[in-house]
Amino acid sequence: MRALAWHGKHDVRMDTVPDPEIINPRDAIIKVTSTAICGSDLHLYDAYIPTLQKGDVLGHEFMGEVVEVGPKSTLKKGQRVVVPFTIACGSCYHCGKHQYSACPNGLPADNQDIARELYGHEMSGLFGYSHMTGGYAGGQAEYVRVPFSDVGPIVIPEGVDDDKVLFLSDILPTGWQAAEYAEIEPGDTVAVWGCGPVGLFAVQSAFLMGAERVIAIDHFPNRLALAAKFGAETINFEQSDVYDALMLMTGGIGPDAVIDAVGLEAHGLYLDNVIDQIKASTFLGTDRPHSIRQAIIACRKGGRVSMPAVYGGFVDKFPLGAFMEKGLTLKTGQTHVQHYLPGLLNAIMEDKIDTTFLISHRMPLEKAPEGYKLFHDHQNETTKIVLKPGMAADA
Amino acid sequence: MSNEVSARTDDAPPTTAKHHRVDVAGENVPEAQGSQATAQTVTINRPVAEVYARFRDFARLGDFMENVERIDVLDQQRSHWVVKAPAGRTVEWDARITEEEPERLIAWTSEEGAEVPNSGRVTFRDVGDRGTVVTATLLYDPPGGTLGKIVAKLFQREPAIQARRDLKRFKQLLETGEIATNVITREQLEEEGR
Numbered sequence: 316m317r318a319l320a321w322h323g324k325h326d327v328r329m330d331t332v333p334d335p336e337i338i339n340p341r342d343a344i345i346k347v348t349s350t351a352i353c354g355s356d357l358h359l360y361d362a363y364i365p366t367l368q369k370g371d372v373l374g375h376e377f378m379g380e381v382v383e384v385g386p387k388s389t390l391k392k393g394q395r396v397v398v399p400f401t402i403a404c405g406s407c408y409h410c411g412k413h414q415y416s417a418c419p420n421g422l423p424a425d426n427q428d429i430a431r432e433l434y435g436h437e438m439s440g441l442f443g444y445s446h447m448t449g450g451y452a453g454g455q456a457e458y459v460r461v462p463f464s465d466v467g468p469i470v471i472p473e474g475v476d477d478d479k480v481l482f483l484s485d486i487l488p489t490g491w492q493a494a495e496y497a498e499i500e501p502g503d504t505v506a507v508w509g510c511g512p513v514g515l516f517a518v519q520s521a522f523l524m525g526a527e528r529v530i531a532i533d534h535f536p537n538r539l540a541l542a543a544k545f546g547a548e549t550i551n552f553e554q555s556d557v558y559d560a561l562m563l564m565t566g567g568i569g570p571d572a573v574i575d576a577v578g579l580e581a582h583g584l585y586l587d588n589v590i591d592q593i594k595a596s597t598f599l600g601t602d603r604p605h606s607i608r609q610a611i612i613a614c615r616k617g618g619r620v621s622m623p624a625v626y627g628g629f630v631d632k633f634p635l636g637a638f639m640e641k642g643l644t645l646k647t648g649q650t651h652v653q654h655y656l657p658g659l660l661n662a663i664m665e666d667k668i669d670t671t672f673l674i675s676h677r678m679p680l681e682k683a684p685e686g687y688k689l690f691h692d693h694q695n696e697t698t699k700i701v702l703k704p705g706m707a708a709d710a
Numbered sequence: 711m712s713n714e715v716s717a718r719t720d721d722a723p724p725t726t727a728k729h730h731r732v733d734v735a736g737e738n739v740p741e742a743q744g745s746q747a748t749a750q751t752v753t754i755n756r757p758v759a760e761v762y763a764r765f766r767d768f769a770r771l772g773d774f775m776e777n778v779e780r781i782d783v784l785d786q787q788r789s790h791w792v793v794k795a796p797a798g799r800t801v802e803w804d805a806r807i808t809e810e811e812p813e814r815l816i817a818w819t820s821e822e823g824a825e826v827p828n829s830g831r832v833t834f835r836d837v838g839d840r841g842t843v844v845t846a847t848l849l850y851d852p853p854g855g856t857l858g859k860i861v862a863k864l865f866q867r868e869p870a871i872q873a874r875r876d877l878k879r880f881k882q883l884l885e886t887g888e889i890a891t892n893v894i895t896r897e898q899l900e901e902e903g904r
């Protein structure tokens with residue numbers, strides 16, 4: 316089959332690789348109909364995430380048609396499914412608590428040591444996201460082997476367009492969980508750093524959860540305009556001082572809850588050698604200010620910090636004093652996707668949530684390398700790229 | 711002597727001692743063999759009876775113990791182990807159960823003349839809603855000694871890491887009915903020796 320494979324920094328290629336087969340009883344094979352490039356994939360593209368190997372197939376946001384099932388799968392051939400990016404078993408202690416992204420059972424035992432060294436514990440397996448998260452071949456491909464297919468994938472009713480449901484795989488639940496973690500109360504003002512897909516879904520979700528005002532922060536006019544479409548007030552951090560603006564906009568109180576939807580990419584996080592790591596991980600500022608630091612400083616006393624943004628290692632100058640003195644609460648983590656799927660699918664079916672506004676480009680899978688370059692170099696015009704294996708390559 | 715064990719004043723498990731002598735960890739292992747100890751533990755979300763029974767079924771330990779090629783059960787107490795070694799070779803020994811309490815513990819030691827002397831003890835503890843805590847204490851010889859070199863080669867990696875991974879696979883097998891793998895073809899699976 317054809318698949319998008321990582322070969323090095325800013326070097327991804329369409330390769331021909333073996334077709335996946337059923338390996339374990341609960342597996343299913345999905346023929347991909349739509350797959351997206353994520354902000355998290357840019358961290359891979361920029362080679363910030365260690366333990367990637369040449370030839371690794373990327374992609375963790377995908378959906379498609381079930382073409383083969385193992386004896387313990389509950390899916391049926393021909394069904395259309397969206398697949399969560401987190402691989403979770405459904406039967407361990409964490410899955411029982413709906414903490415799906417903490418499930419240790421999808422991560423091959425040999426791949427668990429790295430996270431154990433770095434984080435103290437192994438995390439869940441993820442599709443197409445380095446060997447630290449399992450080394451699973453990802454969804455930017457014609458076919459994918461999906462473990463635990465009786466637990467993860469959600470079946471999509473006939474007649475619902477791919478574009479409406481594809482983002483259930485990651486960024487919609489991620490934006491939703493981010494807003495949920497902000498523990499919004501009626502009358503609250505919520506500030507969101509980053510108007511990428513995650514930030515934009517967090518804006519939508521925050522309003523749905525009863526926020527009175529949402530203030531969205533970014534520097535791309537197009538992305539800020541999308542946030543404004545949903546009713547957010549905006550701050551362009553290149554034009555305005557973010558802290559001063561937030562204080563004046565909130566009567567000096569500060570936002571009741573702050574959401575960091577930017578992440579390590581904005582800043583440049585360097586993980587040194589990972590296996591005998593830990594010594595030399597540094598958090599370096601680039602041209603962009605540090606969003607989580609700024610969010611904590613701006614947050615009101617006794618407020619909530621929600622951090623969907625991905626961080627991989629150690630940060631320097633974390634304002635721990637402000638965090639303690641102001642009595643803040645922080646909630647974060649990889650999204651427990653499986654927990655949110657039924658509710659969010661319903662919300663989409665009832666037109667309470669719109670997801671299609673986000674898609675700026677649709678391309679054939681064969682053009683994925685171009686898609687990466689575009690998404691990386693032109694973030695203002697490119698909000699989300701959806702790759703379609705079925706689309707003619709000259710489209 | 712300088713390596714005299716000073717009296718422990720805490721409840722931490724013996725193998726976590728910063729300056730320890732092996733017999734501290736070995737004192738729970740009858741007929742202990744091996745100068746180095748490691749303890750590994752995992753919590754399995756299944757009833758203790760099931761976890762114990764699956765472990766006690768020695769002939770099937772190879773399902774999750776990566777380096778075990780074959781275990782022949784000789785009688786209630788004794789089993790013959792055939793374990794993978796580098797270059798397609800194998801190492802074999804007989805093991806004998808030295809202590810057994812159903813649903814609580816199994817201890818074993820290798821028989822006289824074993825190429826790779828080793829011993830250990832696995833305990834099972836019912837923790838209610840969370841299932842069963844399985845803790846394995848293994849005694850072996852560290853890389854460096856003559857036997858250690860064999861052990862290091864034999865396990866292809868540090869026994870502590872190997873034991874930890876084997877327990878994780880045991881957990882996966884019992885909780886999910888399968889062992890996680892990232893291979894995508896059956897041919898790759900065979901190359902991995904599964």
Ligand SMILES: NC(=O)c1ccc[n+]([C@@H]2O[C@H](COP(=O)([O-])OP(=O)(O)OC[C@H]3O[C@@H](n4cnc5c(N)ncnc54)[C@H](O)[C@@H]3O)[C@@H](O)[C@H]2O)c1
Pocket residue numbers: 353354355357358485486489508509510511512513514532533534535538552576577578579580581603604605606622623624625648649650694
């Ligand atoms: N927790 C999870 O499970 C999960 C899932 C998906 C994505 N993520 C993470 O969420 C983050 C956002 O994802 P995305 O797809 O929206 O990424 P993205 O790269 O498309 O968007 C990030 C946005 O942040 C803006 N930004 C950069 N620096 C900023 C600053 N200092 N202040 C305000 N805005 C700033 C950028 O201009 C960009 O628009 C990434 O870190 C991604 O890895 C987490």
Ligand SMILES: [Zn+2]
Pocket residue numbers: 353354355356375376400485486
């Ligand atoms: Zn994603």
Ligand SMILES: [Zn+2]
Pocket residue numbers: 403404405406407408409410411418419420
């Ligand atoms: Zn689980």
